[in-house]
Amino acid sequence: MKKSILLSGLGVLFMALNPMFAAPIEPVPSERPNLQQLRQIERRYGMFIHFGINTFHDQEWTDGSKPASSYNPSSIDAAQWIRIAKDAGMKYVILVAKHHEGFCLWDSKLTEYDVASSGNHTNVIEAVAQECKRQGIGLGLYYSLWDRKQNPDANNPSLDADYNRYMIHQINELIDITSKYTPLVEFWFDGSWAKPSWRWPIQDLYSAIKSREPQCQIGINWTIGQPGSPDGKTQETKILPQDQKNGDPIRYFPSDFRLGDPLLPKDSDPKLFTHNGKTYYLPWESTVCLSGKWFYNTKDTQRKSLDELIQLYKKATAQDNILIINVPPNRSGKMSLEDANLLKQLRAKLNI
Numbered sequence: 001m002k003k004s005i006l007l008s009g010l011g012v013l014f015m016a017l018n019p020m021f022a023a024p025i026e027p028v029p030s031e032r033p034n035l036q037q038l039r040q041i042e043r044r045y046g047m048f049i050h051f052g053i054n055t056f057h058d059q060e061w062t063d064g065s066k067p068a069s070s071y072n073p074s075s076i077d078a079a080q081w082i083r084i085a086k087d088a089g090m091k092y093v094i095l096v097a098k099h100h101e102g103f104c105l106w107d108s109k110l111t112e113y114d115v116a117s118s119g120n121h122t123n124v125i126e127a128v129a130q131e132c133k134r135q136g137i138g139l140g141l142y143y144s145l146w147d148r149k150q151n152p153d154a155n156n157p158s159l160d161a162d163y164n165r166y167m168i169h170q171i172n173e174l175i176d177i178t179s180k181y182t183p184l185v186e187f188w189f190d191g192s193w194a195k196p197s198w199r200w201p202i203q204d205l206y207s208a209i210k211s212r213e214p215q216c217q218i219g220i221n222w223t224i225g226q227p228g229s230p231d232g233k234t235q236e237t238k239i240l241p242q243d244q245k246n247g248d249p250i251r252y253f254p255s256d257f258r259l260g261d262p263l264l265p266k267d268s269d270p271k272l273f274t275h276n277g278k279t280y281y282l283p284w285e286s287t288v289c290l291s292g293k294w295f296y297n298t299k300d301t302q303r304k305s306l307d308e309l310i311q312l313y314k315k316a317t318a319q320d321n322i323l324i325i326n327v328p329p330n331r332s333g334k335m336s337l338e339d340a341n342l343l344k345q346l347r348a349k350l351n352i
Contacts, residue, residue, distance in 0.1 A: 022211035024203060027254045029278040033320070037256060040217045041283055041320045043091040043138065043185070045313070045352065048287055048326035049081060050096045050294040051124070053103040056331060058297045062101040064149030068112065071103065072119025073333035078127040082135045084327065084335050088343035089352035092138030092185050094324060095128050097174055099142075100191050102149030106177060110169055113149050120333075125174060129181040138185040141174055143167075145200055146191025154194040164201040168208050175212050184209075184216040188259070188287075192220060192252070196236055202253035217256040219285060224258060224273060225251035241284065246270040254280045257322070261287040264312070269319045286316040287324040290339055296328040303338070309346045 028034065033041060053071040054062055085093050098104050104114035105124035115121055125141070132139040146154065151163040171187075178184055187209055192200055202220065209216050222238040227249050239248055241263050254275045265284040272279050290309075292302035304312070309325075316323035327339050346352075 022204075022207040025207040025210045026203070027206075027256065027280060029254075030281050031272055031279055033281050033283065036215050036217060037281065037283060039215070040185070040257065040285075040322060044317050044322055045090050046092040046094060046138070046140070046322070046324045047081075047085040047088070047090045048094050048096075048142070048294075048324050049128075049329065050099075050296075050326055051329045051333075052096060052099055052105060052295070053101060053118075054099060054295040055328070058299060060294055060297075061099070062148075064101045064103075064113065064147075064152065066101065066103075068103065068114065068117040069119050071115065073122075073329075073331060074120075075333040076120065076122040076124055076127055077329075077332075077334045078124070078131045079135075080334055081128065081327075081329060082131040082137055084340045084343065086135055086137050087340065087347075089347040089350075090137070090325075090343075092140055093128070093132065094140035094142050094186060094188050095125065096142040097125055098144055098147070098170070100144045100146050100148055102144075102147040104170070106173065108170060108173055110166055110173075111150060123177065125177050126181075129178045133181040139178060139182050140184060140186030140188060141178070142188040142190060143171070143174070144191040145189055146194040157199060160195075160199055164204065167201070168204055171205060171208050172212075175209070179212065184213045187216055187218045189218070189220045192222065197225070197251045200252065202255075206253055206255065219255050219257045219259045220252050221259045221261060223250060223252070223255060223260065223282065224248050241269070242266045244270055246272045247279075248273055250275040250280065250282075254278075256282070258282045258284045259287065260284075262289065264288075264316050265319065265321055269321060271320075283321055284319075285322040285324060286312075287326065288312065288316075289326045290342070291326075291328070294326055294328065296330045303342060306342065306345055306349065309342070310349055313346065313350060 107116040108114045224239045226237045264286050293300040
């Protein structure tokens with residue numbers, strides 16, 4: 001095996017790697033958007049790129065049991081992906097670096113479950129970062145907190161410490177790669193439902209990112225929770241965007257914007273939310289599929305109509321909010337021309 005993590009155990013490896021834990025960093029409470037939030041609001045429109053081992057199994061979620069060798073794209077046309085986003089009038093892309101099954105689109109020192117053990121060794125994170133720099137578009141990354149390969153027993157709190165260190169190391173690996181080419185504009189965290197919110201090391205993750213990429217906006221799916229927990233923590237029950245109101249509590253450590261895919265904000269979208277008695281301004285980012293699935297699927301022939309997309313764009317980008325449309329590359333590592341043409345038509349209709 002190529003990586004000592006699988007031979008020596010997490011604890012020994014983490015000691016050997018001298019983990020990078022940043023000093024705590026917290027967002028500044030405010031009832032108005034800060035400079036980086038204003039820049040995110042100005043970006044307004046971007047592309048989600050779901051690509052990985054699920055692409056090769058016609059599944060949205062897998063469990064970490066699919067062999068790494070089954071990820072085998074015949075090419076990685078990152079230049080095409082970024083060109084399609086730019087031609088659509090989008091200002092940035094969010095690439096799925098690791099989904100719930102734990103497969104990594106870069107050569108991680110911490111796991112065998114990555115592109116280095118697959119049928120195509122291309123470091124996709126690096127390829128996309130290079131193209132974002134070359135074509136002048138922003139780069140964001142999606143990272144699943146839930147990892148069914150490395151942390152399959154998520155209900156066991158005694159395993160949290162090792163897995164938390166694992167995540168911090170991987171976040172630093174990703175920044176090591178991308179920072180050579182372009183600053184990150186966004187980190188999109190998902191999968192938090194696998195544990196109670198207080199068991200996730202959100203402040204450590206936030207600090208690790210902000211200490212190196214202070215401009216990067218950080219969001220956690222299903223950001224807002226029910227008020228009134230008797231122990232001082234927010235309730236685990238999420239609040240749908242149509243039910244959110246000013247003053248509702250943030251479920252995790254305060255982040256920079258709200259998420260709840262694939263839903264849209266309500267017409268009178270609130271922006272002020274609370275954590276430990278302090279108020280934070282949080283815009284909403286809508287993330288939706290252009291087709292019927294997040295990942296490429298041979299049975300997915302559905303696409304939203306141009307009229308649907310026009311209405312979706314208008315609703316999602318009103319009220320200082322943001323729209324991200326998912327466009328999945330296929331098993332040849334390319335996006336479809338039908339998707340590209342539909343997005344060009346949308347740009348023309350909206351005069352973006």
